[in-house]
Amino acid sequence: HKDLTGISELAPWQILYLLDEAEQWVTLNRQPTKHVDALAGLTIINAFFENSTRTLLSFEIAGKRLGADVVNMHAAQSSVKKGETLIDTATTLNAMRADAIVIRHASSGAVRLIADKVDCPVLNAGDGRHEHPTQALLDALTMRQWLRGRGLEEFNGLKVAICGDILHSRVARSNMLLLSALGAEVRVCAPPALMPAAIERMRVTPFLNFDEAIDGVDVVMMLRLQNERMSGPFIPSAREYRHLYGLTLERLARAAPHALVMHPGPMNRGVEIDSNVADMIERSAITRQVEMGVAIRMACLDVLTRRARRVDGWALS
Ligand code: CP
Numbered sequence: 001h002k003d004l005t006g007i008s009e010l011a012p013w014q015i016l017y018l019l020d021e022a023e024q025w026v027t028l029n030r031q032p033t034k035h036v037d038a039l040a041g042l043t044i045i046n047a048f049f050e051n052s053t054r055t056l057l058s059f060e061i062a063g064k065r066l067g068a069d070v071v072n073m074h075a076a077q078s079s080v081k082k083g084e085t086l087i088d089t090a091t092t093l094n095a096m097r098a099d100a101i102v103i104r105h106a107s108s109g110a111v112r113l114i115a116d117k118v119d120c121p122v123l124n125a126g127d128g129r130h131e132h133p134t135q136a137l138l139d140a141l142t143m144r145q146w147l148r149g150r151g152l153e154e155f156n157g158l159k160v161a162i163c164g165d166i167l168h169s170r171v172a173r174s175n176m177l178l179l180s181a182l183g184a185e186v187r188v189c190a191p192p193a194l195m196p197a198a199i200e201r202m203r204v205t206p207f208l209n210f211d212e213a214i215d216g217v218d219v220v221m222m223l224r225l226q227n228e229r230m231s232g233p234f235i236p237s238a239r240e241y242r243h244l245y246g247l248t249l250e251r252l253a254r255a256a257p258h259a260l261v262m263h264p265g266p267m268n269r270g271v272e273i274d275s276n277v278a279d280m281i282e283r284s285a286i287t288r289q290v291e292m293g294v295a296i297r298m299a300c301l302d303v304l305t306r307r308a309r310r311v312d313g314w315a316l317s
Contacts, residue, residue, distance in 0.1 A: 004316060006131035007174045014314075014316070015178060019137065019299075026292065029294055036066060037066075038302060038309075039305060039309075040067040042067075042068040043069045044069070045071055046060060046072045047103050048125065049075040049103070050126070052104055054290055055293070059297050060072060062300075066302060087113070099308055100121045100123065101122050108129050109127065127170065129167070129169065131170050131177075134296055135174060136171070136174035137299075138292040138296040142288050143158070143160075146260050155179065155182035155183050156183035157183065157184070160217060161189060161214045161217040161219070162188045162204075163189040163213060163223065163245065164190060165224065166190040166195055168230065186204040187204065187213050188202075188204050189208070191241075194225075210245050214254050215254050216254075216256055218258070218260065222262070224272055225271065248274050261286070263289075
């Protein structure tokens with residue numbers, strides 16, 4: 001397949017390959033000169049139909065550090081606002097002969113729809129509740145580097161608790177798929193109204209009680225309440241939610257003593273995570289996740305454009 005639309009399409013070795021490829025870009029990004037010409041002459045379009053800070057900027061930085069020409073399309077300033085359909089937008093982008101298109105969209109499946117209409121590789125930057133594959137990859141890279149720092153290599157048996165709005169979260173879905181594919185023991189925790197009905201189809205253990213879910217885990221991944229995707233009557237108050245499902249210092253003490261704290265951002269401080277947990281220098285990986293995001297997106301852009309560049313090595317496309 002030419003695209004990266006979901007973790008569900010990747011075999012475990014392909015996930016590990018992308019993590020391995022990203023390592024070189026972590027190193028490059030820490031140098032004073034963070035630039036190579038690998039993608040020189042290529043054009044990348046970032047088409048974002050939904051807001052973003054981390055994903056949009058890190059894809060833009062990733063493309064530029066690899067030497068590509070990067071242009072951003074914000075839906076709010078585009079002809080989508082005049083009623084242009086998604087398919088017509090895709091056809092328009094295709095006619096511009098981009099070499100890769102990165103898409104974020106509020107509808108699950110919209111990225112696949114566009115990918116099937118364009119010739120170049122399409123990368124999913126988050127589609128509705130479906131998937132956010134580069135987020136799961138950057139989370140995995142963050143975890144793997146942390147494991148290596150502790151003299152460990154493997155995801156096998158790693159206990160990870162993903163807590164929060166599982167129902168609406170594409171980050172949760174991509175992480176569940178990736179971590180279970182690599183052999184981690186994945187627990188998910190949410191209030192009953194925010195737990196997917198079909199959770200038993202995923203290779204994870206569901207919990208409704210947060211204290212039980214984080215008992216002894218190695219990694220606690222907190223998620224934000226996605227109020228913008230809630231259509232039913234259930235929108236808990238921030239106070240209520242923090243009381244039952246917020247990661248406080250007291251709650252974190254139930255996890256393993258070495259446990260790593262993660263959050264994809266944006267955070268709602270004082271709701272799903274307290275500031276004194278999010279800002280713990282020795283335990284919180286939240287800013288490291290952002291750093292790994294640039295390296296992962298460089299790896300994905302590099303690998304997906306290899307066929308067009310006639311570069312040797314495994315290419316997704
Ligand atoms: N984690 C994430 O996708 O953040 P943005 O919405 O800011 O891109």
